[in-house]
Amino acid sequence: MSETTSAETVSVKKIKKIDLIRCFLLWEVTAESCLSYERLMSLGFAHSMVPIINRLYTTKEEKRAALKRHMSFFNTEANWGAFIPGLICSMEEEYANGGAVEPETISSIKIGLMGPVAGIGDTITQGLIKTVLLSIGVDMTLKGQVAGPLIFLIFFSIYLLGIGVFTFSQGYRLGRNVLSKITDNSIMRKLTDSLSILGMSIAGAMMVNSVQIETSLKIDAGDSEVVIQDLLNSILPGMLSVIAVMTSLYYLRKGVSISKVMLGLFIIAIVGSLIGVF
Amino acid sequence: MMSAVLVAIWATMNGGWFIEFFEWSIRAAPLVSGAITGLLLGDWQAGAMIGATVQLLYMGQVEVGGVSAYDKCYAGIIATGVAIVSRQSPQVAVTIAVSLGAIGLVARNACMTINVFFVHMGDKYAEKGETQRIWIYNWLLPQLVTFVFYGIPAFLAVFFGAQYLESFMKMMPAFVNRALEAIGMILPALGIALMFKTVYNTKFISFAMITYLAVAYMKFDIIACSILGGAFALLYWNLNFYKLTNEEE
Numbered sequence: 001m002s003e004t005t006s007a008e009t010v011s012v013k014k015i016k017k018i019d020l021i022r023c024f025l026l027w028e029v030t031a032e033s034c035l036s037y038e039r040l041m042s043l044g045f046a047h048s049m050v051p052i053i054n055r056l057y058t059t060k061e062e063k064r065a066a067l068k069r070h071m072s073f074f075n076t077e078a079n080w081g082a083f084i085p086g087l088i089c090s091m092e093e094e095y096a097n098g099g100a101v102e103p104e105t106i107s108s109i110k111i112g113l114m115g116p117v118a119g120i121g122d123t124i125t126q127g128l129i130k131t132v133l134l135s136i137g138v139d140m141t142l143k144g145q146v147a148g149p150l151i152f153l154i155f156f157s158i159y160l161l162g163i164g165v166f167t168f169s170q171g172y173r174l175g176r177n178v179l180s181k182i183t184d185n186s187i188m189r190k191l192t193d194s195l196s197i198l199g200m201s202i203a204g205a206m207m208v209n210s211v212q213i214e215t216s217l218k219i220d221a222g223d224s225e226v227v228i229q230d231l232l233n234s235i236l237p238g239m240l241s242v243i244a245v246m247t248s249l250y251y252l253r254k255g256v257s258i259s260k261v262m263l264g265l266f267i268i269a270i271v272g273s274l275i276g277v278f
Numbered sequence: 279m280m281s282a283v284l285v286a287i288w289a290t291m292n293g294g295w296f297i298e299f300f301e302w303s304i305r306a307a308p309l310v311s312g313a314i315t316g317l318l319l320g321d322w323q324a325g326a327m328i329g330a331t332v333q334l335l336y337m338g339q340v341e342v343g344g345v346s347a348y349d350k351c352y353a354g355i356i357a358t359g360v361a362i363v364s365r366q367s368p369q370v371a372v373t374i375a376v377s378l379g380a381i382g383l384v385a386r387n388a389c390m391t392i393n394v395f396f397v398h399m400g401d402k403y404a405e406k407g408e409t410q411r412i413w414i415y416n417w418l419l420p421q422l423v424t425f426v427f428y429g430i431p432a433f434l435a436v437f438f439g440a441q442y443l444e445s446f447m448k449m450m451p452a453f454v455n456r457a458l459e460a461i462g463m464i465l466p467a468l469g470i471a472l473m474f475k476t477v478y479n480t481k482f483i484s485f486a487m488i489t490y491l492a493v494a495y496m497k498f499d500i501i502a503c504s505i506l507g508g509a510f511a512l513l514y515w516n517l518n519f520y521k522l523t524n525e526e527e
Contacts, residue, residue, distance in 0.1 A: 036393035060407030149313035199477030201507025204486025248471035
């Protein structure tokens with residue numbers, strides 16, 4: 001009995017501290033490097049997970065699955081948002097060791113957290129801290145004290161780095177302390193379902209919140225002109241966005257490749273702008 | 279010549295996301311980016327004054343999801359560079375910043391559209407199950423695009439003056455800009471669809487419909503929807519709906 005226990009502890013895949021540090025540094029450098037209209041911070045997130053993936057997974061199949069998992073749409077505020085990669089590190093660790101965590105749980109957590117964290121982060125970082133520090137810096141500079149920009153830079157950097165390190169480590173710690181305690185598979189399934197509900201709710205909201213497709217088409221009807229977008233809004237607000245997302249989802253679920261769907265949308269956008277629909 | 283090259287390099291570093299952390303602390307504040315531009319051109323004080331004046335214009339703007347009303351690199355760095363080299367007052371610099379900041383949005387659109395292809399190249403690379411070259415797709419290639427849309431215009435603007443850049447922009451057919459805007463408007467649909475696919479569960483489709491209604495008709499923001507979604511998740515958990523939905527299995 002004791003032999004099996006010791007054998008198990010040997011085979012446990014553990015993230016080392018250096019991996020967490022590298023993950024955090026990558027996040028601080030490349031999180032938004034490849035910001036794109038399609039998936040925003042997706043590639044950045046996958047990139048910062050590379051040290052973790054290399055530590056936890058050995059086979060190509062596992063690495064591929066892990067990378068693809070983190071290539072999905074992701075967008076948050078990068079400073080408070082460091083909480084999410086921190087938490088995901090601990091979840092990946094659980095999953096790699098055959099814990100109750102499942103890939104769907106990981107995806108749902110990311111989707112469920114990115115919105116609220118960005119909301120908090122944008123409000124506090126940009127709306128509050130930056131505005132206060134900037135008004136001090138600008139005031140000093142305009143009064144002739146040329147160190148104003150430097151003052152702002154130093155204090156804002158301390159704040160950014162402090163928040164980043166704090167949220168990242170807290171995220172990891174939270175995952176270690178809470179998730180690793182859940183060993184019962186039925187409870188984990190329940191959690192996965194609950195998170196899936198959260199994810200579906202956010203996705204439904206982002207369908208019209210993050211996608212804002214509007215037509216600029218107008219029809220001249222004698223004296224008055226009919227604005228098509230107003231007409232569409234009176235039928236169903238955000239109708240074009242919903243149609244675009246649902247059609248893309250339909251084809252993706254049918255197994256059509258992402259590139260083909262993207263090409264289709266590209267053509268619609270270019271042709272649409274040429275004939276004056278957008 | 280030398281100053282144009284310096285501003286071009288500095289603009290490339292701050293156009294995209296060369297180092298995430300500095301984009302927050304330097305690029306995001308024309309006060310700082312302008313002062314450093316001044317330092318590169320040998321006049322920290324002028325840069326700081328111009329940066330502070332430009333900053334006043336954009337005070338308190340919250341950028342959500344990378345969407346901004348002006349381009350910070352064009353307004354904060356290129357405009358400051360142009361103003362210092364042509365020895366303009368901070369007040370004139372502000373007008374340059376406003377027009378360049380608007381032009382810069384085209385550069386931002388172009389970068390974020392082209393980056394889509396790098397994400398797809400990253401997708402293909404991930405299929406191999408390797409991780410060593412992810413940095414090329416995520417970091418290196420976007421920097422090259424940034425150089426084209428930020429570095430080169432910065433060089434031209436500082437070397438020939440801002441008017442040169444503006445007249446060049448006027449030469450560009452209007453439909454290119456319109457097409458870029460349309461792409462930027464439509465492509466997020468694919469991103470959200472991909473996200474949808476990862477959490478998709480037919481038995482929970484009703485929750486997506488409810489939050490859609492909340493946003494479309496009741497103008498809920500994303501935080502309100504997160505609370506709503508969290509409430510649904512808690513209800514599901516606490517009332518043990520789990521047993522109901524999984525009964526048939």
